[in-house]
Amino acid sequence: MTDFDLSPWMTARLQRVERALESWVSTQGxxxxxxxxxxxxxxxxMRYAVLDGGKRLRPLLVLAAHEAVASANQxxxxxxxxxxxxxxxxxxxxSLVHDDMPCMDNDVxxxxxxxxxxxxxxxxxxxxxxxxxxxxxxLLTPQDGSVPPSVQxxxxxxxxxxxxxxxxxxxxxxxxxxxxxxxxxPQLRTMHELKTGALLQASVVMGAECAGASTAQMQALKAYGxxxxxxxxxxxxxLDVTADSATLGKxxxxxADNDKPTYVSVMGLDxxxxxxxxxxxxxxxxxxxxxxxxTRxxxxxxRxxxxxxx
Amino acid sequence: MTDFDLSPWMTARLQRVERALESWVSTQGxxxxxxxxxxxxxxxxMRYAVLDGGKRLRPLLVLAAHEAVASANQxxxxxxxxxxxxxxxxxxxxSLVHDDMPCMDNDVxxxxxxxxxxxxxxxxxxxxxxxxxxxxxxLLTPQDGSVPPSVQxxxxxxxxxxxxxxxxxxxxxxxxxxxxxxxxxPQLRTMHELKTGALLQASVVMGAECAGASTAQMQALKAYGxxxxxxxxxxxxxLDVTADSATLGKxxxxxADNDKPTYVSVMGLDxxxxxxxxxxxxxxxxxxxxxxxxTRxxxxxxRxxxxxxx
Numbered sequence: 344m345t346d347f348d349l350s351p352w353m354t355a356r357l358q359r360v361e362r363a364l365e366s367w368v369s370t371q372g373x374x375x376x377x378x379x380x381x382x383x384x385x386x387x388x389m390r391y392a393v394l395d396g397g398k399r400l401r402p403l404l405v406l407a408a409h410e411a412v413a414s415a416n417q418x419x420x421x422x423x424x425x426x427x428x429x430x431x432x433x434x435x436x437x438s439l440v441h442d443d444m445p446c447m448d449n450d451v452x453x454x455x456x457x458x459x460x461x462x463x464x465x466x467x468x469x470x471x472x473x474x475x476x477x478x479x480x481x482l483l484t485p486q487d488g489s490v491p492p493s494v495q496x497x498x499x500x501x502x503x504x505x506x507x508x509x510x511x512x513x514x515x516x517x518x519x520x521x522x523x524x525x526x527x528x529p530q531l532r533t534m535h536e537l538k539t540g541a542l543l544q545a546s547v548v549m550g551a552e553c554a555g556a557s558t559a560q561m562q563a564l565k566a567y568g569x570x571x572x573x574x575x576x577x578x579x580x581x582l583d584v585t586a587d588s589a590t591l592g593k594x595x596x597x598x599a600d601n602d603k604p605t606y607v608s609v610m611g612l613d614x615x616x617x618x619x620x621x622x623x624x625x626x627x628x629x630x631x632x633x634x635x636x637x638t639r640x641x642x643x644x645x646r647x648x649x650x651x652x653x
Numbered sequence: 654m655t656d657f658d659l660s661p662w663m664t665a666r667l668q669r670v671e672r673a674l675e676s677w678v679s680t681q682g683x684x685x686x687x688x689x690x691x692x693x694x695x696x697x698x699m700r701y702a703v704l705d706g707g708k709r710l711r712p713l714l715v716l717a718a719h720e721a722v723a724s725a726n727q728x729x730x731x732x733x734x735x736x737x738x739x740x741x742x743x744x745x746x747x748s749l750v751h752d753d754m755p756c757m758d759n760d761v762x763x764x765x766x767x768x769x770x771x772x773x774x775x776x777x778x779x780x781x782x783x784x785x786x787x788x789x790x791x792l793l794t795p796q797d798g799s800v801p802p803s804v805q806x807x808x809x810x811x812x813x814x815x816x817x818x819x820x821x822x823x824x825x826x827x828x829x830x831x832x833x834x835x836x837x838x839p840q841l842r843t844m845h846e847l848k849t850g851a852l853l854q855a856s857v858v859m860g861a862e863c864a865g866a867s868t869a870q871m872q873a874l875k876a877y878g879x880x881x882x883x884x885x886x887x888x889x890x891x892l893d894v895t896a897d898s899a900t901l902g903k904x905x906x907x908x909a910d911n912d913k914p915t916y917v918s919v920m921g922l923d924x925x926x927x928x929x930x931x932x933x934x935x936x937x938x939x940x941x942x943x944x945x946x947x948t949r950x951x952x953x954x955x956r957x958x959x960x961x962x963x
Contacts, residue, residue, distance in 0.1 A: 385818050385826035441783060446754075446775035465756035469779070470826050473751060476786050477817030484810035496805035500794035507787030508695050516695035516780050 347639035349647065353403060360402045361394070363429050367482055368393050368475075388463040388471035389478070393436045396454035400575075400648070401435055401546040402428035407640040408550030408564055415560070415635050423490040423553040427498055430479040431546045434506050437475035438542075440468050442515065476506070497552050505545035514538025518603070526604040532573065539579075540572030547641075563633030567626045571645050574622035578649055580605035581615050586653060623649045657949035659957065663713060670712045671704070673739050677792055678703050678785075698773040698781035699788070703746045706764035710885075710958070711745055711856040712738035717950040718860030718874055725870070725945050733800040733863040737808055740789040741856045744816050747785035748852075750778050752825065786816070807862050815855035824848025828913070836914040842883065849889075850882030857951075873943030877936045881955050884932035888959055890915035891925050896963060933959045 370386050409424035443450040443458040444465060451461050460468035483490075483498045504510055514537030521534065547568035551561055584607050606615045626645040630638040680696045719734035753760040753768040754775060761771050770778035793800075793808045800808075814820055824847030831844065857878035861871055894917050916925045936955040940948040 382818070382823050382826045382830070384830055385823055389818065437783075441779055444756075444779065446779060466829050467826070469751055469754065469756060470822050470829070472783070473747075473786065473816075474818040474822035474826075476783065477813045477820070477822060480790055480809050480813035481817060484806055484813060486810060492806035493802040495809065496794055496802035499790050499805065499809045500796060503787045503790035503794060506783075507791060508692070508699065508784040510787070512780050512784035512787060513692050513695055516692045516777070516784075519776050519780070520692070520694055 347643055349640065349643035352640055352643075356403055356406050357399055359425060360399055360406075360428055360432070363425050364393055364432065367429060368433070368478065384463075385467065385470060385474060388459055388467045389475055391462060392440045392459050392471055392475065393433065396456065397432070397436070398651075399432060400644070401431040401542065403644055404543065404546035404568075404571075404641075405431055405550035405553075407644055408547040409553050410550075411633075411635045411638045411641055412551045412554035412556045412560055412564075414637050421553075422485075423494050423498070424550055426482045426485065426490065427502075427549040427553055428546075430482045430498070430502060431542065431549065433475045433479040433482070434502065434511070435542060437472040437479075438506075438511055438515070440472040440475070444468055447515075447519070494553060498549055501545050501548050501552065505541040510537055510541035510545075511539075514541065521604055523602045524604065526609065528609055531604055531606065531609055535573060535576040536569070539576045540569060543572040543575060544568030560633055560635060563629050563635075566629035567633075567641065567645070570622045570626035570629060571648050574619050574626065574645070575648050577606045577615055577619045577622065578651065580607045581612065581619065582651075582653065583607070584612065619649050657953055659950065659953035662950050662953070666713055666716050667709055669735060670709055670716075670738055670742070673735050674703055674742065677739060678743070678788065694773075695777065695780060695784060698769055698777045699785055701772060702750045702769050702781055702785065703743065706766065707742070707746070708961075709742060710954070711741040711852065713954055714853065714856035714878075714881075714951075715741055715860040715863075717954055718857040719864050720860075721943075721945045721948045721951055722861045722864035722866045722870055722874075724947050731863075732795075733804050733808070734860055736792045736795065736800065737812075737859040737863055738856075740792045740808070740812060741852065741859065743785045743789040743792070744812065744821070745852060747782040747789075748816075748821055748825070750782040750785070754778055757825075757829070804863060808859055811855050811858050811862065815851040820847055820851035820855075821849075824851065831914055833912045834914065836919065838919055841914055841916065841919055845883060845886040846879070849886045850879060853882035853885060854878030870943055870945060873939050873945075876939035877943075877951065877955070880932045880936035880939060881958050884929050884936065884955070885958050887916045887925055887929045887932065888961065890917045891922065891929070892961075892963065893917070894922065929959050 368386070368390050370383055405428040406424055409421070409427075413421070439453060440459045442448050443453055444460050451458055453459075456462075458468075459471060463471070479502060480499055483502065484495045506512065508516075514534050517530075517534040518538055521530075526534070544565060545568075547564050548561065551564050556564065583605065606618065610618065623645055627642060630641055630645075678696070678700050680693055715738040716734055719731070719737075723731075723734075749763060750769045752758055753763055754770050761768055763769075766772075768778075769781060773781070789812060790809055793812065794805045816822065818826075824844050827844040828848055831840075836844070854875060855878075857874050858871065861874050866874065893915065916928065920928065933955055937952055940951055940955075
């Protein structure tokens, strides 16, 4: 089980995801027929925000979780998983667009390119983010019979809860309120569980839903998702201190500059590294306890989250 | 059929909608149990944006369409309709919050109160709008078995398409691009079909979906929704010129000040009034052709849209 090479696995999945995003974030829309209504300028800003950039960690988690469960259950339903993968990425992309705006983080660089509001103006960035959120739910509810309605409903339920006030948006609100505030470790953890963790965990859950995971499988995958969700943020905080802007593709040292509490500022650098390693161990343990026969892609993605350099 | 009194009908429905919004836009969330995660400050801004204001036209359309079809089909499923009513209102509310922001219309007054960004700051307004959109899809996907998954999926499909780049957000993008631009009447019409019409029509469609409308019933109700959607905007443009800020609860004369094309600026005031009357006639004709036995509430709502003074 240790001879798994993530690289070709990833390349094939990334190609599918990029091709799907390219086709679905367009004036043609999801339904294939040209949509004469969708205004080109808005779609341009949406495409700029989504295409040709990003590590696509969330889509990869959706697909890996789907495959881990589907191989155990002999369930294909792979159109649903691709849609879920893209929907989660659209939510992530919209959150970055809004987060970068002047009234939030006021960031001008993202993935090595000018941020959306710098490129298209603030009003267009606001609308593009709003439209990306709506498009995520469009992707989850195709009208062509390719995804069973019960799966559509479950995916919308999971994604909306992970995005809203008890998920990502709620975490961002806590983040906003915490600038210049000393946070305890549990408070910092809660903030990140919502801000980043909820959507990463939802990615795993949505992939598993598409393959009809059992309760026990789902419980193990939720634990895996929670652990890598936290690990992702701990490593993000470490990289904010240790990496440079060119490597990150965004402004390094920003959190310290903004006087934001981070794992590094609260725990110190060494303890943060140790914590990331512990979380990786927890994630791998959860997979081992899942009873799923082949979780190698999920294992490799967990390692990638913790060992990444950008 | 002409002795229908809208007022008591409305009062009873408005009470249900207000009570439901009050309970669902809260830190308790939809699922009843206290949610320890939802940050109170964000929920405060969301509640401020939604509660205790607004004519609730969209929820009333959802409920009236549901009742018109349900009385014909003997279908109750009334929890679904109430959820759809509130979900549409949350989308409307989020669009107002974002629309009022400095980078968009920069409006400081809404429903007679300071706008959300004036009251809570721009970053909180941005997040509250984002979270309201997500909450709309949460409401449509209850996990308590009260709404069949197939209805949940259809409602999410309709609402997401009406909100996104081929609907409301797309219309706002055209609106944004049109400031200071002369628009032809067809261009103006397309803009409003997307910006306001799509969500008003979706309200009618969602209500009808909850009651299992037939294809013929749905077609008639879609025509009704399209006509009142346009009528709503024509009347809005008329009121922007003829009413004062105190009556409107928002800044009057704003469109002319912003050099925005309106029905009045393109057609003139008298022709705009005649157009509104024609659209009302179209809406009533569509209802008459629907085969539905009792459409009195829908008829009265169409009259209200055209004859309102604010």
